[in-house]
Amino acid sequence: MFDANTLAIIFIALMGLSVILYAVLDGYDLGVGILLPLEHDQHSDRMVASIGPFWDANETWLVLAVGLLLIAFPSAHSLILRELYLPTAILLISLVLRGVAFDFRAKAPFSHKPTWNRVFKIGSLLAALSQGYMLGMYVMGFEESWAAVGFSLLSALGVAAAYTFIGACWLIMKTEGVLQKRAVGWAKKAVGLCIVGTFAVSVVNPWINPTVYGRWLSWPNVLYLAPLPILCMLLFAFNYRALSKLPASGDRGCWIPFVSAVAIFLLCFFGLAVSFFPYIVPGQLTIWDAAAAPESLTIILWGAIVVVPIILCYTAFAYRVFWGKVDELKYY
Amino acid sequence: MVEETLMLSRLQFAANVSFHILFPTISIALSWFLVAFKVRFNQTGDPVWMRAYRFWVKIFALTFALGVVSGITMSFQFGTNWPGFMETVGNIAGPLLGYEVLTAFFLEAGFLGIMLFGMNRVSNRVHTAATIIVAVGTALSAFWILALNSWMQTPQGFEMRDGVAHATNWFEIIFNPSFPYRLIHMVLASALTATFLIAGISAYRLLKGDDKRAPKLTLKVALFVAAVLAPTQALVGDFHGLNTLENQPQKIAAMEGIWETESRVPLLLFAIPDETSRENHFEIGIPGLASLILKHDINGELQGLSEFEGNHPPVAPVFYAFRIMVGIGMLMMAIAWFGSFQLMRKGQVSALTLKAIVAMSFSGWIATLAGWYVTEIGRQPWLVSGVLTAQQAATDIAPANVAISLVMYCVLYLVLLGAYLHTLFVMARRAVEIEEIKPEEIADARSRTGQNTIKGEARYV
Numbered sequence: 069m070f071d072a073n074t075l076a077i078i079f080i081a082l083m084g085l086s087v088i089l090y091a092v093l094d095g096y097d098l099g100v101g102i103l104l105p106l107e108h109d110q111h112s113d114r115m116v117a118s119i120g121p122f123w124d125a126n127e128t129w130l131v132l133a134v135g136l137l138l139i140a141f142p143s144a145h146s147l148i149l150r151e152l153y154l155p156t157a158i159l160l161i162s163l164v165l166r167g168v169a170f171d172f173r174a175k176a177p178f179s180h181k182p183t184w185n186r187v188f189k190i191g192s193l194l195a196a197l198s199q200g201y202m203l204g205m206y207v208m209g210f211e212e213s214w215a216a217v218g219f220s221l222l223s224a225l226g227v228a229a230a231y232t233f234i235g236a237c238w239l240i241m242k243t244e245g246v247l248q249k250r251a252v253g254w255a256k257k258a259v260g261l262c263i264v265g266t267f268a269v270s271v272v273n274p275w276i277n278p279t280v281y282g283r284w285l286s287w288p289n290v291l292y293l294a295p296l297p298i299l300c301m302l303l304f305a306f307n308y309r310a311l312s313k314l315p316a317s318g319d320r321g322c323w324i325p326f327v328s329a330v331a332i333f334l335l336c337f338f339g340l341a342v343s344f345f346p347y348i349v350p351g352q353l354t355i356w357d358a359a360a361a362p363e364s365l366t367i368i369l370w371g372a373i374v375v376v377p378i379i380l381c382y383t384a385f386a387y388r389v390f391w392g393k394v395d396e397l398k399y400y
Numbered sequence: 401m402v403e404e405t406l407m408l409s410r411l412q413f414a415a416n417v418s419f420h421i422l423f424p425t426i427s428i429a430l431s432w433f434l435v436a437f438k439v440r441f442n443q444t445g446d447p448v449w450m451r452a453y454r455f456w457v458k459i460f461a462l463t464f465a466l467g468v469v470s471g472i473t474m475s476f477q478f479g480t481n482w483p484g485f486m487e488t489v490g491n492i493a494g495p496l497l498g499y500e501v502l503t504a505f506f507l508e509a510g511f512l513g514i515m516l517f518g519m520n521r522v523s524n525r526v527h528t529a530a531t532i533i534v535a536v537g538t539a540l541s542a543f544w545i546l547a548l549n550s551w552m553q554t555p556q557g558f559e560m561r562d563g564v565a566h567a568t569n570w571f572e573i574i575f576n577p578s579f580p581y582r583l584i585h586m587v588l589a590s591a592l593t594a595t596f597l598i599a600g601i602s603a604y605r606l607l608k609g610d611d612k613r614a615p616k617l618t619l620k621v622a623l624f625v626a627a628v629l630a631p632t633q634a635l636v637g638d639f640h641g642l643n644t645l646e647n648q649p650q651k652i653a654a655m656e657g658i659w660e661t662e663s664r665v666p667l668l669l670f671a672i673p674d675e676t677s678r679e680n681h682f683e684i685g686i687p688g689l690a691s692l693i694l695k696h697d698i699n700g701e702l703q704g705l706s707e708f709e710g711n712h713p714p715v716a717p718v719f720y721a722f723r724i725m726v727g728i729g730m731l732m733m734a735i736a737w738f739g740s741f742q743l744m745r746k747g748q749v750s751a752l753t754l755k756a757i758v759a760m761s762f763s764g765w766i767a768t769l770a771g772w773y774v775t776e777i778g779r780q781p782w783l784v785s786g787v788l789t790a791q792q793a794a795t796d797i798a799p800a801n802v803a804i805s806l807v808m809y810c811v812l813y814l815v816l817l818g819a820y821l822h823t824l825f826v827m828a829r830r831a832v833e834i835e836e837i838k839p840e841e842i843a844d845a846r847s848r849t850g851q852n853t854i855k856g857e858a859r860y861v
Contacts, residue, residue, distance in 0.1 A: 120513070120516075120517055121512075121513025121514070121516070121517050121518065122513060124464075124465070124468060124508075124509040124512055124513070125506065125509035125510050125512075125513070127468065127472065127509075128501070128505045128506050128509045130472065131471075131472055131475055131501055131505060132501050132502070132505075132506075134475050134476060134479075135475060135497055135498055135501045136498070137479075138475070138478060138479060138486055138490070138494065138497070139490065139494030139495065139497065139498045140494070142486040142487055142490040142494070143487065145478075145479040145483075145486060146479050146483030146486065146487065146795075148479070149476060149479035149480045150479070150480065150483065150795060150797055153480055153797055153801050153805070154801060154804065154805065156476055156480060157480075157804075157805040157808060157809075160472060160473045160476060161808055161809070161812055163469060163472055164469040164470065164472075164473065164812060164816070165812070167465055167468065167469035168465055168466055168469060168816060168819070170465065171461060171462045171465045172462075172819055172823060175458060175462055175823050175826070175827055176819065176822070176823045176826060177822075177826050360490055360491055360494060361491045361564070361566055361567075363491070363566065363567060364490075364491040364492070364494055364495050364566075364567055367495050367567070367570060368494070368495045368498045368499070371495075371498065371499055371502055371503070372498075372502060375502040375503060375506075376502070379502070379506045379510065382506075382507075382510045382511070383506075383510055385510075386510055386511070386513050386514060389513075389514055389518050389521050389522055390513065390517070390518070390521065
């Protein structure tokens with residue numbers, strides 16, 4: 069049906085789709101975890117309830133993204149995960165801890181609840197930091213230098229700030245009253261960090277990465293690509309303005325920060341993709357070098373064409389069922 | 401290739417997969433028990449089924465969460481520790497894993513939220529449908545992963561080109577010779593594990609003075625189901641063994657501790673296999689029984705390990721694990737039959753039997769792990785039979801890195817296992833404190849199911 073080169077492009081697009089869905093979806097629930105107020109039990113419960121029906125499906129996008137990397141670009145999968153062996157282990161352990169803390173905090177003996185809350189918060193934070201660190205190392209082509217480590221640490225903070233930001237925006241949309249006011253405050257602080265982080269990464273990346281520099285700042289690319297950072301900064305400004313008006317009477321516009329945060333995520337992701345395409349491992353391996361055999365990719369592609377739209381439909385259905393402000397978390 | 405890295409990677413994979421399988425083993429079958437509870441509730445309108453559902457759905461959620469998070473770890477392991485696996489057989493393993501994620505994981509995760517938290521937000525019918533869809537998802541997940549595992553045991557439907565496997569026939573790949581046997585054997589193992597967990601926790605509640613109908617009902621259901629499934633499993637296991645004899649005779653030789661090819665082979669009840677002198681010590685066996693079981697002829701000839709020298713698995717772990725699995729299976733059958741017998745004769749189970757059932761709560765885990773050790777260690781030295789050895793597939797990163805991650809995983813798993821077990825019993829004790837079904841629950845059941853006459857109503861007023 070498709071030749072090998074086209075298949076590689078289709079699969080990198082599919083992978084991109086799952087990565088960005090993961091970053092947005094698990095991003096907000098990791099962010100809610102990072103924000104968990106340990107001193108306020110009622111708010112903690114409410115916040116966990118807001119992500120309760122979703123976190124599991126959100127994490128499945130990571131499994132799909134890693135699965136697609138494994139299936140479609142096996143040599144890139146082994147190369148990347150070998151280079152990132154220990155950060156991967158830390159990421160996995162944090163995801164395990166926060167995932168189970170979610171259940172244990174409600175079901176274990178009541179006296180253990182504060183401990184599981186802490187595990188949930190720290191696990192969420194570590195997961196975000198390790199993802200950011202891995203992203204930084206990836207962008208730097210797994211270079212073993214202080215510059216690379218420094219950049220990765222910056223990226224770790226950036227990703228954690230971004231998740232906190234989108235998590236706070238999610239809470240503004242899903243909660244009301246005092247908690248919503250708190251969430252607006254969190255979002256305002258986080259958006260500042262995000263602006264600084266995005267700016268820093270966008271400047272440092274082309275500065276230390278000649279390929280990226282060439283891609284963005286050569287003529288005529290600069291003309292096509294310039295709208296991307298401009299739009300991003302406008303969205304940040306728009307988001308900040310919306311936040312300063314919240315909470316509004318009748319809860320008008322409570323969804324604006326979240327939706328604009330999603331748009332910012334999309335733009336940043338697109339910016340990264342533009343920087344490196346067609347490399348799947350920056351500077352080392354293109355998607356065409358790494359792609360698996362076409363007959364195997366074709367058979368998964370058929371499955372994906374049929375199943376992915378269905379997945380999107382029932383995911384939308386689940387969001388519709390739990391639409392609106394969150395109520396008490398209860399196993400019915 | 402660093403020898404230590406291989407050893408540590410093996411240990412880490414064994415630790416990961418052993419920890420992971422505990423939870424799906426419960427949830428694959430527990431999801432269907434929940435479907436049964438919900439359907440019975442809809443049919444009868446009896447709130448006791450809703451009580452059973454609500455208690456077990458919480459345990460399901462906890463178990464499922466542990467399965468999901470430990471499963472994510474697994475999906476990374478292939479790349480981090482066994483790069484050669486995907487490089488050699490990725491064209492086969494990839495699509496099977498891909499279909500598992502696409503058809504099973506998303507289905508489960510997408511409807512789990514509605515199943516757990518959505519009962520008051522959707523109609524009763526949609527909620528039942530969500531429960532069924534989650535159960536179908538777990539079954540599909542078992543289907544794909546066992547197809548892959550069975551293909552690694554008995555590969556077919558592919559050809560090797562430049563050292564890389566390429567698929568030639570997907571039907572042959574999925575329905576490879578050992579797949580049907582392994583799938584049914586594992587699904588039944590899951591069912592037995594879940595029945596003994598349900599029976600064990602229910603019995604624990606009764607022993608703690610819970611006099612409500614729900615735990616008595618779930619105990620009864622679980623014991624009756626186990627009484628039927630335990631002998632079925634023995635039969636299926638026997639067929640699985642015959643299939644293994646055909647495809648992997650060296651595994652059978654290790655399981656039965658047969659060193660030399662001979663006829664009229666005894667069934668060894670106990671022995672200490674000795675790999676260096678290549679013989680068994682302290683044999684206790686029943687003459688001719690192994691031949692009879694495997695060849696249906698008391699004088700049948702079975703191949704010995706000497707015919708596979710250098711190409712067969714380590715004997716002792718396979719030999720012992722097989723005996724542990726079968727022994728626990730027998731014990732399960734005995735307890736299930738005895739408990740069912742008491743239930744039918746006297747309408748209740750004696751305190752002593754209840755204690756035995758509590759002691760057997762997690763027997764399914766031990767049997768399942770032992771069974772997996774038989775089949776997985778029994779495949780060694782191969783990772784994919786005849787295609788790829790574990791040694792060829794292993795990573796070459798520094799052993800210190802693997803050691804660090806292995807220690808972290810082990811500590812994590814021990815803590816989580818402890819917390820899981822503790823929490824199950826905490827939940828059981830909390831359930832003891834709850835009062836018996838109230839009139840408003842009967843009214844609620846009536847409005848949900850549309851049943852006007854509720855069968856059990858007289859018992860509550």
